[in-house]
Amino acid sequence: MRKLKYHVASTVDGFIAHEDDTYGAFLQERLVKDGEHITDYLASFATYDAVLMGRRTYEPALKVGVTDPYPMMETYVFSRSMKESPNPRVKLVGEDALGVIRRLKAQPGKDLYLAGGADFASKVLEAGLVDEVLIKLNPLLLGSGIPLVTRLRGTQSLELLSTKVYKNGVLLLRYAVMPEGAPGTNAVPPPGTPPAE
Incomplete structure (x- = not known):
């Protein structure tokens, strides 16, 4: 079975984009827009069959005319509001997102790249479909923005698999997602959960 990896850039304070879904801080900061971490990130594309x-x-890529941001992979965009794909290579999924992901994972091939965003990744995490979380931790503070995940119903435990520190201060953190029921998983119920009887 193929692994699904949530591979995402984050600031130290846990944001993956500005509140308007743009990525200006990641693209403009001289220390993080260039370097060995970018080379490694691009090389990682060879380990994935689909994004x-x-x-x-x-949408940010679409707004600047890029309809196929990952031409080296099969591309799936999950949306109930988009009615047709702007590119014949980009597969639009409007219904049964989790079922589609389960079928993709069951197919032979390389791993699957979950590029985001926070709400979508949270739903896929809660469904138990994410196998690894790879965080490119950037030495930046935004103070506000789109968080790494949103509205998880319980605690999700991660096991650190590896770390890599780059000269510009970027860290690559690779975690395995612990299966439900593993020690520490869902140990803390979300606020407002009634006590078990």
């Missing part, structure tokens, strides 16, 4: 993303992750 999965929500509409809000896809």
Whole structure:
């Protein structure tokens, strides 16, 4: 079975984009827009067969005329509001997102790249479909923005698999997502959860 990896850039304070879904801080900061971490990130594309993303992750590229941001992979955009794909290579998924992801994982091939965003990744995490989380931790503070995940119903435990520190201060953190029921998983119920009887 193929692994699904949530591979995402984040600031130290846990944001993956500005509140308007743009990525200006990541692109303008001289220390993080260039360097060995970019080379490694681009090389990682060879380990993936397909990229999965929500509409809000896809739209910034679309707004500047890029309809196929990952031409080296099969591309799936998950959206209930988009009615047709702007590119014949980009597969639009409007219904049964989790079922589609389960079928993709069951197919032979290389791993699957979950590019975001926060709401979509949270739903896929809660469904138990994410196998690894790879965070490119950038030495930046935004103070506000789109968080790494949103509205998880419980605690999701991660096991650190590896770290890599780059000269410009970027860290690559690779975690395995612990299966539900593993020690520490969902140990803390979300606020407002009634006590078990």
